[in-house]
Every structure is written in C-alpha cells, then in structure tokens.
Amino acid sequence: MITSGIEEKTFVLNLGPQHPSTHGVLRVLLEMDGEYITAAEPVIGYGHRAHEHMAENRNYQQFLPNMGRVDYLHALAFNQGYCMAVEKLLGLEVPERAEYIRVITNELNRLTSHLLWFGAYLMDLGAFTPFLYCFDDREHILDLLDSLTGSRLTYCFYRFGGVPKDIDDDFISGTRAFIHRLRSRWADYDNLVTKNVIFIHRTKGVGLFTKEQCQLYGITGPSLRGSGIPYDIRKSEPYSAYPQFHFEIPIGENGDIYDRYIVRLREMEQSCRIIEQALNKLPKGPIMAEKVPKRIKPPEGEVYTAVETARGEFGIYIVSQGDVKPYRIKLRVPSFANLSLMVESFKDNLVADVVAILGSIDVVIPEIDR
Amino acid sequence: MDVLTHSLGSEGVRMIVGLIGVIALVSVNALFLIWMERKVAAHMQLRPGPMEVGPHGAIQTVCDAVKLMGKELITPEEVDKPIYYLAPIVVFLPVLLTFLVIPFSQTMVIKDLNVGIILILAFSSLSVLAILMAGWSSKNKYSVFGAIRSVAQNIAYEIPLLITVMSVILMVGSFKLTDIVVAQSRYWFILVQPLAFILYIICATAETNRTPFDLPEAESELVAGFHTEYSGMRFALFFLAEYTNMFIVSAVATVLFLGGWHGPILPGAIWFLLKVYALIFLIMWFRWTFPRVRFDQLVTFAWKILIPLSFVNLLLTALALKIF
Amino acid sequence: MINYFKEILVGFWSLLAGMAVTIRYFTKPIVTVQYPREKIKMSPAYRGYPRLIIDPETQTHRCIACEMCARICPSQLITVEGIKFPGEKQKRATKYVHEHYYCSLCGLCTEVCPTSALEYSDEYRLAGYHREDAVLDHLVILQLRQTAAGLPVTAIPSAEEIAAAAAAEAAAKEAKAKAAAAAKKPQAGEEVKE
Amino acid sequence: MLSESIPQALSPLNLEKVAPGDYAKTGYHLEVTATPEQMPAVAQALLKEGCFLESLTAVHTSREAFTLVYHFANFYELCRTAVHAVLPDGAEAPTISHVFPGADWYEREVYDLYGIKFAGHPNLKRLLLPEDADIHPLRKEFPAEAEAKAEAPK
Structure with a gap:
C-alpha cells in the first residue's frame, strides 16, 4: 500500500496511464x-x-471475434484456445490439415508478437532503429496472414471444427521465402x-525472477523459461498438431x-522450425470437421x-449448462x-529499470484488463 | 559603412556583422540539422523521412518552426514563474556567445581571443544551469529527475572533456583556437591523438545530451525530461540550443583534431563546415544505433573509464612531448 | 587490469559492429509506401465491410432476407427487412442496413449466409466525419456499384410497394391458413435472440 | 506421479471428493471438492507438491451460492487439479494469498466481479473496475449486455 507524506523522505511517482513505455494504459504508482x-x-x-460478461450474453459463435481482441498481438492463439475448448465440449x-494450418498461422502470429516485442523493448531502452527493422519483418508476416485471414491484427480465423479457408x-x-529472409536477419539483430x-x-542481472x-x-511463458523452467504448453500438454514436430524449448539460466x-529470440527460431516442418508435412484432406452442428449447443x-501464447499460458475455463450461451467463461491470461x-x-x-523490467515480460495491457 | 566604421571602429563593425551572421547561422543551421537528423534517421530505418514540403521535405523544418512560434505558450499554474521563464533564454544565450571565437577560416573569426577554448568550455557548461532551472522550476517530478540527472552527468563528463582537450593544448601551447588550427597545417592531431579524439567525441555526446547519453530527456523513462512542461517557442529554444550545441562541440572537435579549415582546393570555411557536419553525422549515427545507458552506469562509465583513460592520455602526451 | 582493458575493447568493438549494421541499412532502398501518393493493392482475402454480391446471372443481389446474418452478428448491427412480392418464389430484401461502426469484421455473416449473398469489399478507407457516415445502406451501395458497372439498377421498393406486397402476402397467408386450418405454423422463430 | 501423490497429500484433510478426472473431456487430471475453509490447507498441500496456481475464479451457480474454482498445475509434470468449493452467498472465503501470493490479484478480481469477500486478504479492493463502482457485473442478477444497451440513453 502506498501512502504519500510530505515529511517523509520518499515521494510517489505516478507512472502512467499515459506514459511512453507502459505499453498501453497501465498505471504504476512508484x-x-x-x-x-x-x-x-x-x-x-x-x-x-x-x-x-460479454461471453455470458452471446452464443458460442458470437464470442469468437472477442478472442482476437483480448491479446491483440497473438490473437490466433486465443482463437485456438477458445475453439479447442468448445470442440472439447462438443x-x-x-x-489433420486444419490442425496444420492452425499451427502454421499460430506460429506466424507468434513471430509477429515476438518481433513486435523485440522492437518495442529496444525502444523502451532508447534504441529506435531496431523497432523499425522488426516492423519491416513483421509486415511480411502480416501480409501473409492478411492474404489468408483477411485481417492484419485482430484475427478471427478459426472456427469450431476447423478453419474456414485453405x-x-x-x-x-x-x-x-519469409523464413529464409528472417533467418538472414538474425546476424544483424x-x-x-x-x-x-x-x-x-x-539487461544482465536486472529484474531477476527466481x-x-x-x-x-x-508465471508462465518466456518469462518463466528465462528462469530455467522448461514449461511450455506446446510440449508439456501437447495440443493440436504440435506433438508431430521437433522443436526445442529454449531456457535461460539466471532469470534476468x-x-x-x-x-524469446531463440523461440523465434524454433517457430521458424515448426512452420517449416508443418509446410513440409502438410497433409491433404478436409479443413472442416464433417458434422459441425449449425447451432452450437454443447x-x-x-x-x-x-x-501457449507468446506471453505464456492462456487457459480458458468454460462452464456450459447445455444452453446456446456459455454459462461462464473465465479467461486465464498470462500477463x-x-x-x-x-x-x-x-x-x-x-x-530506468522499471521500464526495462516492464518491457521484458512483454505485457499486453488489454489482455490483463480483459 | 564608412560612417559605421568611423563611429564604432572596425572592431565594432566586425562584431555587429558577426552577431548578425551568428544569429542567422544558428537558426539556419538548426533548421538544417533537424532536417538532416530526420533524414539520417529515416534512411537508417528504411523510410524516406519528410517528403511533402519542398524537395525531399527540405522546408519541413521551417514549417515546424512557424508552427512552434504560433503555438500558445502554456505556463502551468504551479511553476516557479521567473525561473521557468528565464530557463529557455539562459539555455540559448551562452550558445550564441561561443560562436564568438570559433574560427571558420583563417579570417572568419569574430574575436580571436587568447582564451578561446576556455571560453567555449565555460559557456557550454552554462547550459546545465539552464536545464537545472527548467527542470526545477517546472514542479514536475519527471522534470526534476531530468534536471538532477543532467547535473550529475555534466559534472561527470566535464572532467574527461577538459583533460582530453588539455592534451591537445599541451601539444600546441596555446588556448587560442586559430593557433591550434595553424599548428595542424602539416598533419591533423587525430593522427597523433586518436584516443583523445574518441574520448572527446564520447564526452561531447554526453555534454550535448544525445543518445546514448540522453538521460535528461530520456523519452521512454521520463516522458520528456526537463522540458516536459515547456511548449511553443520556449520548447523550440531548448531544441535550438541542443542542435546548436551539437554544432559547437563538433566545431571544437574539428579545430582540435581535424585540422580546422585546412584542406585542398575548396576554401577553408567550406572545409570547416564539411568536417563539422561529418562529425554531426557521426553523433546522429550514434543516436540511431544505440540504446540508452542507465543513469548509474553512465556515471560509473565516466568515473571509472573515461577519466582514468583521459589521464593516461594526458600523461602519455606529456611524456612524448618531453622525450621528442 | 587486463580484464579492464579487454572489457573496454570488446564493448567498443560491439558498438562499432552495431554502427556497421545501421550504416549498411542507411544505403539500402526504402521499404515504405508514401500512402496517399502510392497505394498498395489489397489482397483478395481482405475483409472490408461485408456487401451484397452482384449475381452474374441475375445482375442483382441474392439476399432473401432470411435474417441469418442479423442473428449471428455478435454486435447485432445488421438490420434486414424483406418481403415476398407477389409472383416471386422467395422473399426479397427491401432494406439492408449495416451499422458499420460496431462491426468487428469477424466474417460470421458472410459465412452463415445460405445463399452466399455477402462478400467482403476491398474498401479500407472507412473514416468519416459523422457516425452516420458509417451506416451503410447496402441496397444503395449496390445501386451505385451497378451503375458503375453499367448494369441495370435494382430498384429499392418504396413504402407503398412494400405495404402492397405485405397486404398481398397477408391475404395469401390467410387463404392458405383457411385451406389448412388445423396446421400449425412451421417455424416458431428460432431464438439466438439478443 | 503427481496424480497419486496429490491425493495422498490431500487425504489427511478429509475432503469431500478427490477423484481422477476425465482429461479428454474436461482437461482435469484430478477433481477435488472442498469447502472454502479447507482451501488454505489444500493450497498448502499443493504448494508442497510443487504445483502453481493457474487460475482462481468463481461461478455464480445459483441464486444462493457461488462455486469457487481453483486450477492448479505443475511445471514439470502434466497434472491439472481442479478444486471446487461451494460458497453460500454472503459468506466469506478464507484467502489463500498468504500461500500463493499470485492469488492476491485473482482474489481481488473475484471480489471485484462477484462481490465475494476473502477473509484475511491484505489488500482487498477493486482491481478492474473503478474504485467507486457499486456493481458486481458477473453476478447473474446483473443486467445482461443487451438490456444495458437498451437502457442507455441514445
């Protein structure tokens, strides 16, 4: 609890909600x-x-677009989490092919998220130029995803039972071509x-998480793996087509x-690996489950x-009472x-470290606020 | 002209013409530098920069200046008014005065003082006072942070700056800037003093509060640092002073290390300006490449690395002079 | 002592390496587009606002005013009205208004449409001065597009025509109801209400 | 094996139900039912087993009662434990934020959205809604979105 007093030797600094590096509308009283x-x-x-609250007042399909807006930087993972939960209920x-497409688009989206984090984080530290190099790279992914999903940021692409477009x-x-290009950029970065x-x-020795x-x-996600715990839902609790690919979970030593x-940098390389394998092994077949009911009534x-989103574990807890609307949806967001x-x-x-630490865990404030 | 010369003496006319020239140079130079900074930044970041007003956006900064002049001067209620008003002027005037002694060529120097280099260092240190005034009077916590950081930073970096300059002065034996340039007619001092040059550029970057040492105005930490509460023309004066300061430190570096006006074919003044702008490009290049250092690291860097190294350099110079 | 100098040298070298990167990019061509002067072609999949497809055969829209889109819409922003005109087999839209300022471009309406009457436009300039600018009357937009393409323009039924059609339909229904007096009404408005 | 050691660790607490869950259907490896009063002890036991708190939430199951739902998982082994605790309306649940400091914010969120008070919580105030709000929007009696829209002045 913070109380401010004039006679004390400390004082209160109000960082945010409008501040260049609180990544949205976060306010921290220091x-x-x-x-x-x-x-x-x-x-x-x-x-x-x-x-x-919106979830409780909409039917299952109508809640789909919301999922792109919880964490707008890795929207497809949220899409996937929700679709998986409803598919499990139903x-x-x-x-198989739909799962592969999900994995490919999801990993591309993870790359956009990490690239944006990389740029924005360097901007927090005062270096402006890497930010635009990352955006240059990221733009190529956005073009790819745009040609598939039709949107560039708040995707609403997955559907219950598959994906709508091959x-x-x-x-x-x-x-x-993009993966080739990105790999040629690592040396520059x-x-x-x-x-x-x-x-x-x-960055060394600052903001330690034990x-x-x-x-x-x-804690979950890269922030946790930086502390040396290899917990990644893609490996620990395999879902979708992830068990069929070889990839590593990079971990850190000190947790700074x-x-x-x-x-995060190594994870980008692993994402490239996953995408390549998925493209190589892409099976033929339908992209939509056969018997998806018109009315979703689990x-x-x-x-x-x-x-696993770019920031950590996204968990979705759905209580259904056999209605067209979910009775309760709880979004467990990593940030x-x-x-x-x-x-x-x-x-x-x-x-100055506040800015560095805040940036390093890659918070997306709308995700926290929901 | 004769009347003027008669009543003021040739020295007086020289001063007046020089003053007008300096004011013109300062504003045109700042406008050019801001445009240049934008273009350098843009092309390093794979974008074109300002393109709309004039050829390649050349008049963009003029438009911005007009906009800033037209803006309302907002004075927050709580500020310490006299100091708040005074700070932009205090930051700008010493900058103008330093131009008095800069030798653009053998003859283009307004007043070739015996203590030229000392005058420049003295006046450029005054800018820290203005930053302190601005930050302190703004009654904004971020501004105060910026001001405090600026003072600590300037004190820390003034010392290595002076010591590196000393090693050049030892070689020439004069504080007069023209003497220093004349002494370089055979070879530039950067060849014999490379370490001093590097140290000087680092300290100069810190003195002018440029990235990676732009802590007083660290955008991502302190919003805008000491000038958070300034708007309109007052802000523009800070901006002007920053860019003019950059010009001055580069000019001094040119005089001390790059042989001033010396150069083949072209007239001396053009050589001088070319060298100055090359150095400014270098400083801009730093800004668009590096992250910002942390405050404690900045001070540590000054006291633990720069000051010892500059002392070593001074000692070596003195030894070399004694031996040869 | 050696470490001290080594650290300085390594650090200095790393700074030079960074500067080499930026100066290399300094000489590379720019990658951005000067927007109002140059424009990028939108990808075919781009999701602008949904609009009515001009059927290549009938040269008009295919909307049968079933209101599936209005019901599935998460923001409930589509208003469709339609009526069965005498002599036509199916209902026809008389009003199709899309309050675009609520739209999240999720694409559920285009997917749910039984006659595939909707598509995404490639329009991305959606800014307006008033909230009303974002209220899109699709039948009017359809007319504009038909005029632009040199096709016969689909007239928007006037209020009188709608009233007449409604009366005719009511009469027909009444006759039908009389004919099958005991029969129950087939569809009792499937919910998905708000 | 956590799916064996956790029931063992929980057995001295005399919980209502400790049963293996249907993972394919619900995503739980263990389903536990406890009373809110037992929660600090349950949390303590799970902490000793190396679990972390995945999420904490409530469901407004009926007019009279809430169900507090705790999800625990483990970093090294796949074993998700879901703990349900029924809490009558108006009653206070003991906090587990002294066991898992991460529960601090979750409990504040539940308080914010449901009005459930957590006894012993160090800083129980609103988290997401403004501090002066007088609503608990996830209670079922709170008007639905559409109704709220209709009431709002155009």
Missing part, C-alpha cells in the same frame, strides 16, 4: 527514494471491456542488439532480463484448456500473473 524504488503498486483496469474432431501455394511459397555492450549492461517466485505467482530476451459440463510478480521485482531498482 514510491521512490531518489531514483530508487521502495514500493510499487500497479493500477489496472483502464482497458476493461468485460469480455467475460466432442468435435478437427481434421492455404494455397502462394501462401506456402511466401512463408518459405545480434550485431545491433544482442552483442551491444550497452544492451548487455542494461524459480520459487515463479511457482508462487504462477537478458535471459528472457534470449529465450452438453452440460465444464472444460479447461490451455494453449495477469506475470505483472503481479513483476511489481515485486521493481523494489530497489532504478526508475
């Missing part, structure tokens, strides 16, 4: 002693759109950022910002499914837990 932080309290909810079997040869060759002495000094803290706070950064029951631990790690750091 109790400061000079440039050092003694306590921090985030204020969230500025972007609260009551998605969970007992639908998704055709991928064509142009998409496949475009994706291959390394020289510009990863090896940069200023960057290393800003394994115990991760367990207590339920640098490790989280490296984990039987009574509840289900929890988890998928929510990640942010609550991050606040702990602000203590005894400089205000």
Whole structure:
C-alpha cells in the first residue's frame, strides 16, 4: 500500500496511464527514494471491456471475434484456445490439415508478437532503429496472414471444427521465402542488439525472477523459461498438431532480463522450425470437421484448456449448462500473473529499470484488463 | 559603412556583422540539422523521412518552426514563474556567445581571443544551469529527475572533456583556437591523438545530451525530461540550443583534431563546415544505433573509464612531448 | 587490469559492429509506401465491410432476407427487412442496413449466409466525419456499384410497394391458413435472440 | 506421479471428493471438492507438491451460492487439479494469498466481479473496475449486455 507524506523522505511517482513505455494504459504508482524504488503498486483496469460478461450474453459463435481482441498481438492463439475448448465440449474432431494450418498461422502470429516485442523493448531502452527493422519483418508476416485471414491484427480465423479457408501455394511459397529472409536477419539483430555492450549492461542481472517466485505467482511463458523452467504448453500438454514436430524449448539460466530476451529470440527460431516442418508435412484432406452442428449447443459440463501464447499460458475455463450461451467463461491470461510478480521485482531498482523490467515480460495491457 | 566604421571602429563593425551572421547561422543551421537528423534517421530505418514540403521535405523544418512560434505558450499554474521563464533564454544565450571565437577560416573569426577554448568550455557548461532551472522550476517530478540527472552527468563528463582537450593544448601551447588550427597545417592531431579524439567525441555526446547519453530527456523513462512542461517557442529554444550545441562541440572537435579549415582546393570555411557536419553525422549515427545507458552506469562509465583513460592520455602526451 | 582493458575493447568493438549494421541499412532502398501518393493493392482475402454480391446471372443481389446474418452478428448491427412480392418464389430484401461502426469484421455473416449473398469489399478507407457516415445502406451501395458497372439498377421498393406486397402476402397467408386450418405454423422463430 | 501423490497429500484433510478426472473431456487430471475453509490447507498441500496456481475464479451457480474454482498445475509434470468449493452467498472465503501470493490479484478480481469477500486478504479492493463502482457485473442478477444497451440513453 502506498501512502504519500510530505515529511517523509520518499515521494510517489505516478507512472502512467499515459506514459511512453507502459505499453498501453497501465498505471504504476512508484514510491521512490531518489531514483530508487521502495514500493510499487500497479493500477489496472483502464482497458476493461468485460469480455467475460460479454461471453455470458452471446452464443458460442458470437464470442469468437472477442478472442482476437483480448491479446491483440497473438490473437490466433486465443482463437485456438477458445475453439479447442468448445470442440472439447462438443466432442468435435478437427481434421489433420486444419490442425496444420492452425499451427502454421499460430506460429506466424507468434513471430509477429515476438518481433513486435523485440522492437518495442529496444525502444523502451532508447534504441529506435531496431523497432523499425522488426516492423519491416513483421509486415511480411502480416501480409501473409492478411492474404489468408483477411485481417492484419485482430484475427478471427478459426472456427469450431476447423478453419474456414485453405492455404494455397502462394501462401506456402511466401512463408518459405519469409523464413529464409528472417533467418538472414538474425546476424544483424545480434550485431545491433544482442552483442551491444550497452544492451548487455542494461539487461544482465536486472529484474531477476527466481524459480520459487515463479511457482508462487504462477508465471508462465518466456518469462518463466528465462528462469530455467522448461514449461511450455506446446510440449508439456501437447495440443493440436504440435506433438508431430521437433522443436526445442529454449531456457535461460539466471532469470534476468537478458535471459528472457534470449529465450524469446531463440523461440523465434524454433517457430521458424515448426512452420517449416508443418509446410513440409502438410497433409491433404478436409479443413472442416464433417458434422459441425449449425447451432452450437454443447452438453452440460465444464472444460479447461490451455494453449501457449507468446506471453505464456492462456487457459480458458468454460462452464456450459447445455444452453446456446456459455454459462461462464473465465479467461486465464498470462500477463495477469506475470505483472503481479513483476511489481515485486521493481523494489530497489532504478526508475530506468522499471521500464526495462516492464518491457521484458512483454505485457499486453488489454489482455490483463480483459 | 564608412560612417559605421568611423563611429564604432572596425572592431565594432566586425562584431555587429558577426552577431548578425551568428544569429542567422544558428537558426539556419538548426533548421538544417533537424532536417538532416530526420533524414539520417529515416534512411537508417528504411523510410524516406519528410517528403511533402519542398524537395525531399527540405522546408519541413521551417514549417515546424512557424508552427512552434504560433503555438500558445502554456505556463502551468504551479511553476516557479521567473525561473521557468528565464530557463529557455539562459539555455540559448551562452550558445550564441561561443560562436564568438570559433574560427571558420583563417579570417572568419569574430574575436580571436587568447582564451578561446576556455571560453567555449565555460559557456557550454552554462547550459546545465539552464536545464537545472527548467527542470526545477517546472514542479514536475519527471522534470526534476531530468534536471538532477543532467547535473550529475555534466559534472561527470566535464572532467574527461577538459583533460582530453588539455592534451591537445599541451601539444600546441596555446588556448587560442586559430593557433591550434595553424599548428595542424602539416598533419591533423587525430593522427597523433586518436584516443583523445574518441574520448572527446564520447564526452561531447554526453555534454550535448544525445543518445546514448540522453538521460535528461530520456523519452521512454521520463516522458520528456526537463522540458516536459515547456511548449511553443520556449520548447523550440531548448531544441535550438541542443542542435546548436551539437554544432559547437563538433566545431571544437574539428579545430582540435581535424585540422580546422585546412584542406585542398575548396576554401577553408567550406572545409570547416564539411568536417563539422561529418562529425554531426557521426553523433546522429550514434543516436540511431544505440540504446540508452542507465543513469548509474553512465556515471560509473565516466568515473571509472573515461577519466582514468583521459589521464593516461594526458600523461602519455606529456611524456612524448618531453622525450621528442 | 587486463580484464579492464579487454572489457573496454570488446564493448567498443560491439558498438562499432552495431554502427556497421545501421550504416549498411542507411544505403539500402526504402521499404515504405508514401500512402496517399502510392497505394498498395489489397489482397483478395481482405475483409472490408461485408456487401451484397452482384449475381452474374441475375445482375442483382441474392439476399432473401432470411435474417441469418442479423442473428449471428455478435454486435447485432445488421438490420434486414424483406418481403415476398407477389409472383416471386422467395422473399426479397427491401432494406439492408449495416451499422458499420460496431462491426468487428469477424466474417460470421458472410459465412452463415445460405445463399452466399455477402462478400467482403476491398474498401479500407472507412473514416468519416459523422457516425452516420458509417451506416451503410447496402441496397444503395449496390445501386451505385451497378451503375458503375453499367448494369441495370435494382430498384429499392418504396413504402407503398412494400405495404402492397405485405397486404398481398397477408391475404395469401390467410387463404392458405383457411385451406389448412388445423396446421400449425412451421417455424416458431428460432431464438439466438439478443 | 503427481496424480497419486496429490491425493495422498490431500487425504489427511478429509475432503469431500478427490477423484481422477476425465482429461479428454474436461482437461482435469484430478477433481477435488472442498469447502472454502479447507482451501488454505489444500493450497498448502499443493504448494508442497510443487504445483502453481493457474487460475482462481468463481461461478455464480445459483441464486444462493457461488462455486469457487481453483486450477492448479505443475511445471514439470502434466497434472491439472481442479478444486471446487461451494460458497453460500454472503459468506466469506478464507484467502489463500498468504500461500500463493499470485492469488492476491485473482482474489481481488473475484471480489471485484462477484462481490465475494476473502477473509484475511491484505489488500482487498477493486482491481478492474473503478474504485467507486457499486456493481458486481458477473453476478447473474446483473443486467445482461443487451438490456444495458437498451437502457442507455441514445
């Protein structure tokens, strides 16, 4: 709890909700002693759109577009999580080809998310140029996804039982060309950022997350893997077509910002690997399950499914009472837990580190606010 | 002209013409530099930059200047008014004065003072006072942070700057800028003082508050740092001062290390400006490549690396002079 | 001591490597598009606002005013009205209004349409000065497109025509109801209400 | 095997139900039913087993009661434990935020959206809605979206 007093030697700094590097409308109250932080309290909810309440008042299909807007940077993972949960409730079997398309688009979307994070994070640290290089790369993925899904950011692409549109040869060759291009850029990124002495000094040993803290706070995603715990839903609780691909889960050692950064960079390479394998092994067949009911009316029951988004575990908990509308949908979003631990790690750091730590866990505020 | 010369003396006319020339140069130079900065940044980032007003957006900065002049000067209620009003002027005036001694060519120098280099260093240190005034009077926590950082940074970087300059002065034996340039008629001092040049450029970047040392206005941390609360022309003066400061530190570097006006074929003044703009390009290049350093690292860097190295350089120079 | 200098040198070298990258990109051609002067062609799959397809055979729309789109729409922003005109087999849309400012471009309406009467437009300039600018009357837009393509224009039925058709339909229904007095009404408005 | 060790660890607590779940259907490996009062002990036991709190939420099951739903999972082994605890309307549930600090925000969220109070919570105030809001929107008696839209002035 933060209380401000004039006679005390500390003072309160209000960071946000409008601040260049709070990535949206996050407000953090910082109790400061000079440039050092003694306590921090985030204020969230500025972007609260009551998605969970909306879910209770719409039928299952009508809630689909909402999923692209919870985490707009990795919208397809949220699409997938929701579709998987409803498919589980309905007992639908998704055709193999549809699963492959889901994996390909999902990983492309993960790449866009990580690339944007990479650029935005460097911008937090004061380097502007990498931001635009990443956007240049990201634009190519957006063009690819645009040609398939029709939108560039808030995708609403997956449907219960499959995907509505098949991928064509142009998409496949475009994706291959893109992966080739992205791989040729790693060296530039390394020289510009990863090896940069200023960057290393800003990130090494700052914002440590220990394994115990991760367990207590339920941290997931690259922030967790940076601390050395190889927990990735794609491997730990395989879903979709992921078990059929070979990929590694990069982990860090110390759990500082640098490790989280490296984990994300390596993860991009793993995503490229997955996409390549999926394109090579793409099976033929239908893209939509055969008997998808026109009216989605799942039987009574509840289900929890988890998928790995760019930020961590997205879990969706649906309670159905046999109606066309879900009785309750709970969205377990990764940044929510990640942010609550991050606040702990602000203590005894400089205000410049707040920006660095905040950026390093890659929060998407609308996802936290829902 | 004769009347003027008669009543003021040739020295007086020189001063007045020089003053007008300096004011014109400062504003035109700042407009050009801002345009150049935008273009450099844009092309490094694979985009064209301003393209709409004039050929390749050349008049864009003029439009921006007019816009800034036309803007309302917002004064927040809580500010310490006299200091708040004074700060933009204090930041700008010393910058103008330093032009007094810069030798654009053998003859194009307004007043060739005996203590030229010291005058420049003294006046350019005044800008930190203005930043402190601006930050402190704004009554904004971010501004105060910017001001405090700026003071600590300038104190830390003034020392290595002076010491590196000292090693050149040791070689020439004069504080007069024209003497320093004349001493380089055979070879440029960058050849014998490469370390001093690198140290000087680093310190100069820090002195002018440019990335990677732009902590007083660190955008992603402190919103806009010390000038958060300034708007319109007051903000423009800070902006103008920043770019003019860049010109001055580059001009000094040209004088100290790059042989001033010396160069073949072209007239001296053009050589001088070319060298200055090349250095400015270098500083811009830094800005669009590097992330920002952290405040404590910045100070550590100054005290633990720059100052020892500059002392070593000074000692070596003195030794070399003694031996040869 | 050696470490101290080594660190400085390695750091300095890393900075130079970074600068080499930016200067290399400095000489590369630009990749952006100067928007109002140059435009990019939208991909065929691009989702603009949904609009009525001009059927190549009948040269008019295929909407039968079944209101499936209006019901599935998450934001409930489609208003469709239609009536069965005398002598026609199916209902025909007399009003199709799309309040585009609520639209999330999810594409559910185009997928659910039983006659595939809807498609996405490639229009991306959707800014307007008033909220009303985003209310799209699709029958009017259809007329504009037909005029542009040199096709016969589909007239929008006037209020009188609709009233006449409604009366005719009511009369027909009454006659039918009399004929099958005991029969129940077949469809009792499937819900999916708001 | 967590699916065996967790029931063992929970057995001294005399819970209402500790049963293996139908993973293919619900995504749970273990289904547990407890009372809210037992939750701190359950959380403690699961913490010792190395689990982390995946999510904590409530469902407004009927006019009189809520169900608190806790999901626990493990970083190293796939074993999701869902704990259901029925809480009568108006009653207070004990907090588990001293066991899992991550539950702090989840409990604040549940308080915010349902009005369920957590006894012993260090900082129980609204999280997502404004601090001066007087609604708990996920309660079933809260008007639905469409009704709210109709009431709003055009």
